[in-house]
Every structure is written in structure tokens, then in C-alpha cells.
Amino acid sequence: MSHLENLVLKIWRQNGPGDAGRFQSYRIDRISDEASFLEMLDVLNEKLIGEGLEAITFDHDCREGICGTCSLMIDGRAHGPQKGTATCQLHMRMFKSGDTIVVEPWRATAFPIIKDLMVDRSAFDRIIESGGFITASTGGAPEANLTPVPKPVADAAMDAAECIGCGACVAACPNGAANLFAAAKVSHLNLLPQGQAERWSRVQAMVESMDDYFGSCTNHGECEAACPKEISIDFIALMHSDYLKAKIKDRKLISQQ
Amino acid sequence: MAQAVQSRPPVTGSAVTPRKRRKFFLLDLYSTAVGKKYAMAISGIMLIGFVLAHMIGNLKMFLGAEDFNHYGEFLRELLVPILPRTVALWLMRFGLIAAVGVHIHAAYGLTILNHQARSVKYQGPRDYQVANFASRTMRWSGIIVFLFLFWHLADLTWGWWNAVGNDGTFVRGDVYGNVVRSFERVPVSVLYIVANIALGFHLFHGVWSLFQSMGWNNPRFKAWRRYIAVGIATMIVVGNVSFPLAVLAGIVGE
Numbered sequence: 001m002s003h004l005e006n007l008v009l010k011i012w013r014q015n016g017p018g019d020a021g022r023f024q025s026y027r028i029d030r031i032s033d034e035a036s037f038l039e040m041l042d043v044l045n046e047k048l049i050g051e052g053l054e055a056i057t058f059d060h061d062c063r064e065g066i067c068g069t070c071s072l073m074i075d076g077r078a079h080g081p082q083k084g085t086a087t088c089q090l091h092m093r094m095f096k097s098g099d100t101i102v103v104e105p106w107r108a109t110a111f112p113i114i115k116d117l118m119v120d121r122s123a124f125d126r127i128i129e130s131g132g133f134i135t136a137s138t139g140g141a142p143e144a145n146l147t148p149v150p151k152p153v154a155d156a157a158m159d160a161a162e163c164i165g166c167g168a169c170v171a172a173c174p175n176g177a178a179n180l181f182a183a184a185k186v187s188h189l190n191l192l193p194q195g196q197a198e199r200w201s202r203v204q205a206m207v208e209s210m211d212d213y214f215g216s217c218t219n220h221g222e223c224e225a226a227c228p229k230e231i232s233i234d235f236i237a238l239m240h241s242d243y244l245k246a247k248i249k250d251r252k253l254i255s256q257q
Numbered sequence: 258m259a260q261a262v263q264s265r266p267p268v269t270g271s272a273v274t275p276r277k278r279r280k281f282f283l284l285d286l287y288s289t290a291v292g293k294k295y296a297m298a299i300s301g302i303m304l305i306g307f308v309l310a311h312m313i314g315n316l317k318m319f320l321g322a323e324d325f326n327h328y329g330e331f332l333r334e335l336l337v338p339i340l341p342r343t344v345a346l347w348l349m350r351f352g353l354i355a356a357v358g359v360h361i362h363a364a365y366g367l368t369i370l371n372h373q374a375r376s377v378k379y380q381g382p383r384d385y386q387v388a389n390f391a392s393r394t395m396r397w398s399g400i401i402v403f404l405f406l407f408w409h410l411a412d413l414t415w416g417w418w419n420a421v422g423n424d425g426t427f428v429r430g431d432v433y434g435n436v437v438r439s440f441e442r443v444p445v446s447v448l449y450i451v452a453n454i455a456l457g458f459h460l461f462h463g464v465w466s467l468f469q470s471m472g473w474n475n476p477r478f479k480a481w482r483r484y485i486a487v488g489i490a491t492m493i494v495v496g497n498v499s500f501p502l503a504v505l506a507g508i509v510g511e
């Protein structure tokens with residue numbers, strides 16, 4: 001086990017939603033390279049508390065990359081310099097002694113800052129809610145093979161369902177668009193047979209509620225590069241085509257696709 | 258820098274939100290961001306079709322004055338006698354004007370939306386991974402091409418500026434002579450070349466982007482989308498830039 005020395009952290013401090021906020025620099029003299037990025041912040045917070053200063057507020061929960069609570073723009077990249085992982089899975093070995101690391105909250109009008117590095121991502125909940133639920137009655141657990149799902153379809157739906165709703169796509173997007181999030185959430189239901197009944201109304205409602213909060217996709221591809229689950233922008237194309245169909249299809253013919 | 262925390266409307270848990278009365282479906286579609294991207298993509302495809310045909314048609318200037326002017330006349334005679342002379346040409350022009358109008362209107366609306374979506378910018382530097390120069394300058398390359406379009410019409414269609422800085426006069430119908438007279442002025446040639454390079458960047462991203470906007474990503478051809486974009490952009494830039502260069506080099510001249 002080795003250590004990193006003399007790190008400088010430039011961290012965004014903001015007392016509350018109304019505060020202007022500013023970067024503040026902190027020194028980390030020595031930290032294990034096996035510490036995760038969040039553990040490093042924990043160590044810093046312990047030190048701050050010991051000095052009678054206010055701890056840095058940041059979001060975290062599972063710390064194993066499955067809950068989507070952690071965020072952080074690290075050196076200008078959502079979830080930091082490692083591909084395909086959330087901030088909680090980022091380790092200090094990705095940095096070098098003497099590095100200056102800039103840490104900012106997600107920035108989007110739809111994600112107002114609550115305090116320091118913590119933002120309110122409930123705009124995502126608004127999109128999910130608008131999509132509604134699946135009306136297929138579940139009852140007791142059905143026989144697993146009652147509804148046949150072809151393997152490639154199940155795989156694609158699963159790829160979309162990997163989305164943990166962390167908001168990195170919006171944070172990374174130069175336009176503050178949420179198309180990757182919405183596309184993942186639309187697609188994991190729209191691909192499956194169980195999701196067909198509300199396919200068109202779902203995509204229409206979710207795309208339109210997205211407009212209330214977020215920007216518009218110009219296909220830079222930054223979202224895919226930032227996504228801790230590496231969800232493909234192919235789903236965005238799928239959502240776009242489903243949205244157009246939602247507008248022009250005769251919904252009585254849903255079984256005809 | 259202050260932002261308000263969103264107030265939470267009641268959780269409905271259903272897709273049945275009260276919606277305003279639906280407009281005619283095309284207007285309804287256009288009122289959303291995804292719909293505007295469809296409009297941009299379709300108007301973009303129309304404009305690409307024009308730019309390609311325009312470039313290929315202009316290659317006739319390498320065959321000499323007679324062929325080139327004959328081609329100009331052919332455009333005016335298109336679909337005669339089904340339609341009277343120049344009517345087909347004017348229909349195409351109206352289509353293109355409409356396409357430019359829609360394209361710019363949608364670009365403007367979406368740009369505003371995008372700026373509102375990040376009202377407070379990142380305060381530290383961004384480290385972009387895949388966004389490229391072309392994709393990040395679409396608005397600028399688009400504006401350059403649009404301004405150039407005016408110069409181009411004033412120069413070679415209306416003839417306002419065709420004879421400024423040279424000793425000839427603009428002759429309606431002598432397309433070949435007008436082109437040669439215009440490009441013999443070095444600054445004008447440079448302007449054409451710069452504007453076409455801007456167009457090349459616009460299309461490098463635009464052609465790739467339109468597949469995503471239109472929802473065209475069949476795995477059979479998905480991998481080709483970048484090559485198609487590079488191919489179309491290169492073809493248009495090389496073709497168009499060859500005209501001023503040919504005039505300056507004396508390959509095309511009187």
C-alpha cells in the first residue's frame with residue numbers, strides 16, 4: 001500500500017441555495033492510494049470537524065455504485081477520471097502526489113444546489129412519475145416463462161435498466177439535457193412485452209415532462225462517456241423514434257407495433 | 258448564482274397529467290425539444306440535398322462556358338412544359354427558404370432552452386471526452402454559413418457586388434462569366450473557402466447528429482454513420498473549394 005502526498009483540493013462551498021458560493025482550497029498531506037474518493041472527503045471532513053469548521057456536504061449512500069446518490073464533477077468530468085464508475089468507486093490511485101483536484105457539484109438549472117456539493121435531483125422523479133406505472137396486473141409472482149422475452153430483447157432492456165439515476169448525463173451534457181436518463185427509463189419498459197400497453201403514452205409523457213426542466217440533445221455523446229453504467233446513446237435514438245411514433249401512430253393498433 | 262430549490266408538485270403516479278388541449282399534431286410535435294430536432298434534421302437533409310446538387314451542378318464549369326450556362330438555362334427550364342418556365346425552380350427555392358427558416362427557428366429556440374438549462378455555468382474547467390470542435394461550434398458554423406449565403410446571393414444571383422473591385426459588369430444569364438469575374442478577386446475566393454470549411458464542420462457533426470435525431474440507428478449500418486458524415490462533408494468542401502481555386506489557377510477562365 002502506498003500513499004499520495006500534498007494534494008490540493010479546490011472544493012465548491014455554498015451555504016445554501018441562495019448563497020453565491022465559492023471555491024475553497026484544502027490540503028491533504030497524506031492519504032492512502034486505496035482510499036476511495038469519498039473516504040478521502042470523509043478524512044478531510046473529520047479534520048474540519050476537529051478544527052471546529054463546518055464539514056463539506058456531499059451526497060453518498062451505498063458506496064458501491066448501485067444507488068446513484070453520489071455525484072461530483074471532478075476535474076471537469078462527471079464522476080471523475082475513471083470510465084464506467086460512479087464517484088464512490090473512484091479511488092485515490094487514479095491521482096498523483098501533488099495534484100490539484102477541482103471538485104464541483106452537478107450544474108443544471110433543474111438540479112439546484114442544496115448545499116456545497118449536494119444538489120436536488122427531484123426533477124428526475126418528475127420524469128419518472130409522468131411515465132406512470134405498468135398496468136399489467138402482477139398478482140402473485142407469475143410463472144417466470146409465462147411471458148416469453150427473446151434473449152436479445154431482455155439484454156437490451158437490462159442494459160437500459162442499469163441506469164441508477166445519478167444525473168451524470170445531465171451534468172456532463174454541454175446542453176444540460178436529460179435525454180440519456182429519459183431514454184434509459186423509457187426504453188427498459190418500452191422494449192419489454194409487459195411495457196407495450198402504455199408504450200406510446202409513456203414515451204410521450206416522459207419526453208414532454210423532460211422539456212419542463214432540461215435542455216435539448218445535440219448528440220455530443222458526453223452523457224454516454226460520463227455514464228457510470230455506460231448506457232449507450234442508442235437508447236436516445238430509440239426514444240426519439242418512439243416519440244415520433246407516439247405522435248402519429250393509431251394507438252388502437254398497438255399490437256401491430 | 259442563486260437558484261431556488263424546486264417545489265414538489267403532488268406525486269401522481271400516473272401518466273394522466275392534465276394536458277393543455279392538443280394542437281394540430283405537427284405543431285404539437287414542433288413545440289417539444291425532440292420534435293424541434295426532427296424539424297432540424299429534416300430541414301438539414303433538404304439543405305444537404307441542395308448543397309450536394311449545387312456542388313455537382315457547378316462542376317460543369319470545368320467543361321467550359323457553354324456547358325455551364327446551358328446547365329443554368331436547364332434549371333430554369335426544369336419540368337417545362339408540365340410547368341411554365343422557372344416555376345419548378347421557384348418551387349425548389351421556396352422549399353429551401355422554408356427549410357432555412359425552420360432550421361434557424363428551431364436552432365434558436367433550442368439554444369435558448371439549452372442556456373436556460375444551465376443558468377449557472379461550471380466554475381472550473383471542463384474536460385470534454387467526446388464532444389468535438391465541430392459539435393461544439395454548430396451555432397457559429399451555422400451563422401457563418403448563413404451570413405455567407407447572403408453574400409453569395411448578392412454576388413452571383415442578384416449581382417449587387419459582382420462587379421465591385423473588377424472592371425467587368427454583372428451579366429444576367431452569363432453564369433460562367435459572373436463566376437470567373439467574382440473569383441478573380443482573391444479576398445472573395447478566400448471568403449468562399451472559409452465559408453465552405455465552416456459548412457464542412459457543420460456537416461461533419463450535423464450528418465452524424467441527424468441519424469440520432471431521426472432515430473436511425475439500426476445496428477446494420479450504425480457504424481457507418483461517422484463515415485457517411487465525413488464523406489458528405491469532404492465531398493462538399495472539396496468540390497466547392499475547387500471552384501475558386503480553379504479560377505485563381507486559371508483552369509477556369511475566359
Ligand code: HEM
Pocket residue numbers: 217218219294295297298299301302304305308357360361364392395396398399400402403459460462463464466467468470471
Ligand atoms: C443557416 C444557418 C444555420 C444555422 C444557424 C444552423 C444551426 C444549426 C444548429 C444549432 C444545429 C444543431 C446542432 C446539433 O444538434 O448538433 C444544426 C444542425 C444541423 N444542421 Fe444546421 N445551421 C444552419 C445551416 C445549415 C445548412 C446550410 C445545412 C446543410 C447544408 C445544415 C445542416 C444541418 C444538419 C444536417 C444538422 C443536424 C440536424 C440534427 O441533428 O438533427 N445547417 N444546425
Ligand code: FES
Pocket residue numbers: 059060061062063064065066067068069070086087088089164
Ligand atoms: S454512493 Fe451509491 S452509487 Fe455512489
